Amino acid sequence: MSVHSKFIRRNTLSRWALGILLIIFVVWEANHLEGFSWGYDEGLYLIVARLVRSGYTLYKEVSHSQGPLFIYSVVSAFELFGMSVAAGRFVIVLYAAIGLLAVALTAQHLNGWASGLSAAVLLMLAPEFFRLSRAVMPDVPVSTMATLAIMSSLRYLRTGHRKWLLFAGFAFGIGCLFKLIIIPAFLPIGLAVLCFHPSTERLRAWRKLASDTALVLGAALIPGLICLLVYGWQPLYDHLVAPTVRARAAFPLDTAANARWIGEYLLDNAGLTILAIWGALLLLPRRSASVAVIASWGAVVLLALVFQTPLFFHHMGTLLFPMSVLGGCVAGDLEERLRSPWKPITWRKGIILLIGLGAVAGYVFTLPTTLKDYRTLLVAPTTSRQTDATRFISTFTWPDDWIVSDDPSVAFRADRNVPPPLTDPSIRVIAAGCLTDEHLIASTEEYQPQAVVYLSGRFTLLPRYLEWVREHYRLAKSYDETAQIYYPRKITPPLPIQHPQQATLGQGIRFLGYDLHHSPFKPGGQVYLTLYWQALDKIDDDYTVFTHLLDSEGRLQAQKDNPPVHGLLPTSAWEVGEIIQDRYIIPLPPDLPPGDYQIEVGMYQLETGQRLEVRGEPEGEGDRILLGEVEVSD
Structure with a gap:
């Protein structure tokens, strides 16, 4: 088999291996969607997506301080899979799978397929990535877009095809509509454009440099301009820009504290940190444009975190993507060195080989702790x-x-x-x-x-x-x-009662009227009923309220009995003159025939079943109060 054939076969096998790895990741994550705590941030994005899905307009009606595209990703998941936490989390799993693919292709560009596959595995095994890849939060999607932009800029450097530059700018612009934390990632993309046009050429072909710069800037601005046309500048400023500016003023920047926190985070991921540092040291001697882009990517992500205010723990996840790429390069370097053991090894190459093996051994040493963290993340620590x-x-x-x-x-x-x-x-x-x-x-x-x-x-x-x-x-x-x-x-006059109706129960309770909601009513549905009471005198006993649905012959067809306000406000606790809003849901039988039905309400003592006497309008004589008719239709 020729060298070229072996190369083709190896690339094919590597692509298949990467595809299988991504499928395993998606299946694994999809079966562990509940293994995440009920966090504030996740709840925020879920409730905003719920309101948008219900027809409320983002920014004009719904308050939100991040870009719109992530919300609409979650809304799309709701459309396809139903409005649930699992549906929202599954779309993040898909973004995470794309992020793994982008990391693998970026590392493969630098150091071959061994690096690419290793980088994907390193990212997949990072506990913080496992946590964030199942959380309805934009951190993983925005890092995925940043990595796609970096990968595309590397392809541009290799091929010179401007379509990759266009894709890099567009991926960056899309990322900005997820979260503005992606903005520092534009520096490596711009560096790729400059590196493709060295100084001697730039003097002769400045027009092409300007053209490429305009191309990437235009592609990056297109998503933002569309967003501006859809929402208008004032709502976007009020919800996106103003809170960010004011927050920086409200939270003074503490770079020393941020640096300490970042250092602690890197120590918590010591195995990956060691691999990333050694991978960076292996790449730097090459002095290539691709290495410059990757190095600047890691540097700007790190600096952005140092100067972030306020800095939250989930922001740290943006470090995992460049760290995994650099760490994957160690595996690629080792694979290349160990693939030809018959070649003579100089003392310098031997030291590099030993350090590389030591870095891998250090990562393997931390794996038990990593897997332990994985087990704790499989069950949500909900309070x-x-x-x-x-x-x-x-x-x-x-x-x-x-x-x-x-x-x-x-x-x-x-x-x-x-x-x-x-x-x-x-x-x-x-x-x-x-x-x-x-x-x-x-x-x-x-x-x-x-x-x-x-x-x-x-x-x-x-x-x-x-x-x-x-x-x-x-x-x-x-x-x-x-x-x-x-x-x-608490209810205060004037009372918002749909159907005012006066009646007195016993010696100290006045019925003021009722509301009916959610008509028309259907078999198997529910009658939503609100009753209004008032205490005329101090009530010594606790009474239970009955709400009955009667057919035309007075037979009971459905009912809901319980103490007032679901037992939270018993009649003995009512203050004189106080107005009580008492709500009931009466379930209708699935086989209830269509027709007109009557609602009767009243109160009784639970121990004896004795109803309170009712005095008042004709509808309120005896021991019950007759309300309006309810029509049940198919």
């Missing part, structure tokens, strides 16, 4: 407060209710919406002054949410809003002073 709050919201609120929360993941998992202007109550946004007490109060008044949930302590930064909440909502559950659920909203 009991989050699960309990999610269960509470799902039980006590209705599907179309608004919920205000400083933990958006709870609202999303409870299948409830957050008011569009209040999707991002992050510390960064609050500290920057983009979300104030007045803004929160005004939006809460406008959207009339049924519950206010704060679990993460972010709302404690807005004390006037919390004081307002305590005045207008009832405290339903308290975990501690920084984590509480307020439900329901």
Whole structure:
């Protein structure tokens, strides 16, 4: 077999190996989508995508401080697979697979297929990549776009084909619509253009240099210009630029602290760090344009983190991509040296070989710790407060209710919406002054949410809003002073009652009327009913409310009985003159015949079954109150 045939066969096998590796990665990740904690950031992106999927306009109605393309990626996943956490996470897995491919092709360009395959494996085994590749957050997608841009610029250097330059600029521009943290990656792309036109040539062909520069800049600007045309400059400035500028003023830059944190992160990934450092040292003597591009990529990512404010842990994941490329080059170098053992080895080559083997041994030594981290990431460390709050919201609120929360993941998992202007109550946004007490109060008044949930302590930064909440909502559950659920909203005149109706129950309870929601009603559906009560006197006993659906012959067809406000507000706790909003969901049987039905309500003592006497309008005589008719249709 000729050398060329062996080369072709080797490349083919390597491509197949990479394809199999990517398939294994996607299948593995798709089967472990729940192995991620309920983080604030993930909840934020999920709830924003939920609102956009529901028809609300990004930036004009929905508050969001990052680019739009990531949100629409999640919305597309919702369209295809349903509105769930797993659907959102799966689209990140696909971005991560593309990122692995881009890393492999970048390393392959530098040092052959052994480097490419090794780089993909190193990135895939990094615990932080495993964590972020299943989180609905833009960090992995934006790093994927940056790596695609770098890979394309290397292809441009090798072939001179301007299509690769066009693709590099476009991938960078797309990345900017995910997250602006990609901006420093433009330096390596620009360096590739300059390196393709050396100084002697640049004096003679400055027009081509200017043309290539304009090409990459134009390709990078196209996505942004389209975004500007769609949303307008004012909403983009208010939501993207202003919060970033104000946040930098609110969080003073501390490069020393950032550097220490980055150092700790590199030590936590010591095996990969050692390989990346040695890979960089192996490449530097080549003094090629490709090496300059890769070196500048790693350098700008590192410097961007040092000067990032505020710096969060998930930002560190951007380091993994260039580190994996450099680390993969070590494997490629070793493979090349060990492939020809019969060649004489000088003392210099021998030392390089031993250091390379030592770097690999160091990485292998850290693998048990890495695999241990993997096992801990397979099960989401969700707090009991989050699960309990999610269960509470799902039980006590209705599907179309608004919920205000400083933990958006709870609202999303409870299948409830957050008011569009209040999707991002992050510390960064609050500290920057983009979300104030007045803004929160005004939006809460406008959207009339049924519950206010704060679990993460972010709302404690807005004390006037919390004081307002305590005045207008009832405290339903308290975990501690920084984590509480307020439900329901206190009702004050004038009453927003659809169907006013007066009746008196017993000696101290007045029925004021009711609301009916979500008509028309169908078999197997639900009747959403709101009752309004008022305490005329102090009530000593606790009563249970009954809501019955009767057919034309007075037979019971459906019912829902429970103490007022799901037991959160028993009648003995009612204050004199207080108005109680009491909501019920009456499930309709699937085989319920179409027709007109009557709703009757009232109260009784659970221990004896004795109903309270009703006095008032004709519909309220005896021991029940008859409400309006309900039409059930097919």
